[in-house]
Structure formats: structure tokens, C-alpha cells
Amino acid sequence: MNTTKAITIESFGGPEVLRLQELPLRTPEPGEVLLRVEAAGVNPAELGMRDGRYPWSEEPRFPLVPGYDIAGVVEAVGREVTGLAPGDTVTATTAHAHTQIGSYAERVVVPADQVVPAPGLTPEQRASLPLAGTVALQALRRLGLERGQILLVNGVGGAVGSFIAQLAVLEGVTVFGTASTDEHDYVRSLGAIPLDRHGNLADQLRTEGFEAVAAAFDTVGGPSARTAFTLVRDNGRYATIVPPFWIPGGQFDPERGILPEIVVYSHVRADLAALVSLVTAGKLRARIADTLPLAEAPEAHRRLIKGGLRGKLLLRP
Template sequence: MTTHIDSRLPGAQGEGRMRAVVAQQYGGPETLQLTEIDKPEAGPGSVLVRVKAAGVNPVDWHVLAGHLDSILKVSLPLVPGFDVAGVVEAVGPDVTHFSVGDEVFGYVRTDQVQYGTYAEFVAAPVHTIARKPASLTWQQAAGLPLVGLTALQSLTRVGAGAGETVLVHAAAGGVGSLAVQIAVAQGARVIGTASERNHEFLRSLGAEPVVYGDGLVERVRELAPEGIDAAVDCVGGDAVAVSQKLLKDPSRVASIVDPEVTRLGGHQVWTQPVPEDLAALASLADAGDLTVHIDRVLPLAEAADALRLSQTGRVRGKIVLDVA
């Protein structure tokens, strides 16, 4: 992991300050502090977003802990967060697709990970944002980008379509619950794994729930005797191996957590901030085919608690920070 200490964070002098959650070193949630730092500016190809809400994802605490040092270029001090919903405050000199006052949402991942969305303002490259779905609250919109893009891009990679049967592992979680809704909207039949306490939730999304764990292959075969057409793994473990026992074509499995999936002939998904995909998610939401279940909303000052909740792995839907 490339580490660069930026003298602007925190405690720099001058006008244009904002509140942000900052980590001075790698570690756990306890490293986070709410402090004041310099407000970013909208440079070429970007807009300045006044953050209304910021989504919390497992990748946030993995970045903070240094687990993704082989993938991302991270600089310290670090403001975590990739998901945002807010209002355009300023536009860069060459930006034509957005104007001041536009309501937007996005997955603000840049080549240099340092100035994230756990803040009152974030500078967002225009390719990382789209117009906010009018039907969603700020909190729901902030919870949608990363999980929605991951779900949509996973289903695209395995070619799930109308009339097919799709198995979604960890279907009650952030990504899984969106994958269920998107696949259902595309006309697929969805079987989702979850603990029994989440089965009614999955039924409300249009999925047929099954309990995960030993005997999963047999339980899925009871529902789909001829096998499944595609699978999305949101949990890891033996999910890929189980899926391939059920798939008619073993290559039609995508995993967001298990790199071994490629060795086994499937697809690993590393989510990309594609504006057209964000717009597609917004259209699904505004058509009533997709919503974001919010498990918990916490204030920005409680970002450390939000990450601790995320680390439990028992979140139904999304955790969101209220910044407005």
C-alpha cells in the first residue's frame, strides 16, 4: 500500500473548512476521529458535492485496516467512504452534464484513495455520479451505489436473464438484496440463501428463501430439480463450489469475495463506477422495481460505530451515515 502523509489533513490553516471523519493511521474503527479539514475543490472533470448522506460498506473498514494494499493506492490521513448522495455545490471548469443544485448519487472511487465521502463535502469525478433517483430518500440513495453497481455488474457477468433461475448467496445483505430485486425485475426466478430470520424479508423482495449451510445443494434441488442457470456469491466460503454443483453451466457464477472463482472457471467482480449503470439503477428505483432497505442510520460523528456494526456481518440491507 502506498502511503503519503498529506500536510493539509487535518489542522491546515485557511478558509473553507468542513467536518470529516479522519484516520491518521491504519487500524480499526477506533482510529477514526471527527475533525475539521480543508474543503476540497471541484477541479477539471469533477463536481463538488455537499454530502447529505454517505453509505457504509465492508470495503470501508477493509481499506482502513490495510487489507486492500495490493489493489488500491491509499494515502494518509484518510477520509473513508465511497458512497454518496448529495447536492452539487460547484462544478469544474469543463463540466457540462451537471449544474449547481443538481441532486446526485454515486460511487466515488478514484485512483488515489484519500478524500472519501465520510465528510460534509466530497470532490466527485463526473464518471462516478449520476442524478439521484427521485423516489429514494437521501439515505436510501446513499446506500445504493456500491451495492447496486456490484449486484448489477455481477448479474451482467453471468448473463442472468428472463425466464432463468438465479441463486443469490447471502441474499439479505446489501449486495444480495439488490441482486434479488434486479434479477426479479429482469424476469428471473430467484432463490436466495439467508438465515431463517430473513426469509420473510426475502419473500418481500420476490425471492424464494433457503437456509444456508450443510445440505444447501439438496435444499436448492428441491426447489429447482433441473438445476440453476446462474449464481452470485456475496459471502465466500464454499458458495462457489456449491453453486457449480447446481449450475447447468459451471462458468456462470460470479463472486464478489472469492478470488478462487476465476481458477474454477467463474467470474470475480471488482465493481466499477460506471455512470450508465448508476442511471440504470436510478431508473429501476423510480419504476418501483428497486428499493434500498436501511438497517441503521447513524450521525457522521458515529462513523466508528457504523463500521463496528458492519464488521459483525449481520446487517440486513445498509448502514448509512446522516451528514446533512
């Protein structure tokens, strides 16, 4: 039987429960693809996989392998798979909610419809796109902004925030992004206007000539999320990827005509393919915080818990 090294979870707990071990590796069935993993993204959802907060579609089966994002190379394809062949360079997501076997591994079997060819892109670029890029694209679509309107991105320096800023600018939207002052040159490089996240956002916005924004997108949560909400004009739009910090009532007042939306990842192959095209054309760039060896997955989770990452954290088998 084939095997693969993978980061496993035998029981829920802190980062220390993540352990590298050898697991059986099944042959791809019809409609599936076997990938050799070149890099795996580290996402907040995997913190929930590790500590038991993740909303499993089935009862958890140990050992679990966390992880969604994959930069990989096709090793084998099952029957009925078209458009993919051994040797293809790809980006992909696992079907973790159903299989409970993720991308923190040397090799993994995934559904073929969750695999997108990405020739010419680096492993870092490909591993950064699936969750962060897709969530940003889908959030921007749901905000429904038109050319010339204003978007405030709370936490523009992270993986999702930097993607949505670039995507919005490409559509002619004016983007303001909150970041620490030492990040302002980077924010400008995205085509956005920086705001000091430690300062008074309303005053800074007025200095730029605006009293309010058409929409805000939050990646941070907490008090700064609520501040971002207050800057949205009445009947504007507000979306967040940090649902615990959407608190109905108070500053989230339905009388202002704003319905806060929680954006969660939804796999759409066409969205991932569109992101690959933009990166290939040089119109979209990924931001990588750091890359660690697969065996250092516990350290990766500790860094994610600590917060303040500037870009995407990756694991390399």
C-alpha cells in the first residue's frame, strides 16, 4: 500500500497535537486526482480543525489531516478525468469537509473539479490563491461596488485584505486600507490609500475629502471592525470574514439600512481559474508572510493564533 507523510490530529487541542506521521494513501477513484504537494496554505479554518470548533459535515474520524490550499503537481488521475494529466502544475483545494484529509501532507487525493492548471506560477503563488483569493473575489462580488465608489478594507495587509484591495482597484473602485504606518508603502503598491489603523479613521477619511464610504470589508474583527462599520454610509454595504465580531444591535444598527454579511469560502472552480489568469497576467500578486517546513505546522499555528501576519503563511513538505 502507498503511504504519505502528513500532519495529523489524533485528538483536539492546542498546536502541540499536530504531529507528523506516515498514513496510507489511496489510489484516486473516478473523478479524482492524486497530487504531490509542493506547498500548503495555513488558514484560520484549520485552527478550528485542530481544536474541534470546525463545523464538520460528519462526525470527526481520527486521525484527521488539516488543510485546504494546495500548490501541487498531478501524479495520477482516476477514470473519467479530463483536462488534467500527470506532470501538470496546479492549484487546488481539498474536499476536507467530507474526507477529513487535507493538504498538510506530501501527497493527497482530491476531486478533479477542485483542481485548476496553473503553469508558470510558483508554488507560493499557487498555494496562496484558493481560500484567500477566492474569498476576496466572492466578497467583492457580494459588495456589488461600481466604478468610482469607495471601499474601506480593514486589515489590508493580510492575505485576504491584500487580494480584495487589488481586485477592487482593477474594477475602478477607490480603496482605503487600514494598516500600521510602516506598511503604508506596501498599501500604496496595491493601488490603495493607506489609513493608520492606530489613528482616528474618521478624521483621516475626512482629510482625504470623504465623510463616509460606500462599503467596508473587515478581516480583523473586534473594535476596529465596529469602527469600520460606522464609516459606512447609510444604506451602504458591510462584509466580514470574522463572524464572531458581527454583533447585531449597537453600532450594527439595522435602522441605518446596512445588512452585515458574513463571507465564507465557497469552492467555485471558475473563480479560482480567474485568479490564476490574473496572477499569470501580472495583474494580481500574492503576499507571503513566511514558509515553514511541513513538520513545523505547530509553529505555523502558533503564529496564526498570535496574529499580525503580513500575508499568507505556507508549509512546504
